[in-house]
Amino acid sequence: MQAQAERLKEWFATLGVKRVxxxxxxxxGTIAAHLAAAIPHLIVSLALIDAAGFERA
Known part of the structure; x- marks a missing residue:
């Protein structure tokens, strides 16, 4: 999951994306959560739908 988040991070940088x-x-959802934790300044909003590895509180 972490490697996929890294790929997205690099892709956003290549595209010049500033906020998403x-x-x-x-x-x-798990990949998105990893990405949001790694680069929170990039994330405007985050929606996780039935994210793998997370349990409802």
């Missing part, structure tokens, strides 16, 4: 609204579902 990020939505992740299932495995994508």
């Amino acid at each position: 609204h990020l939505i992740g579902n299932s495995m994508g």
Whole structure:
């Protein structure tokens, strides 16, 4: 998951993306959470839908 988040981070940098609204579902939710933790300044909003590896409180 961390490696995929790194790839997204690099892709956003290549595209010159400054801010994003990020939505992740299932495995994508876990990747989105990793990305948001790594580069919080990039994330405008974050939506996780049934993210893998997270339990409801």
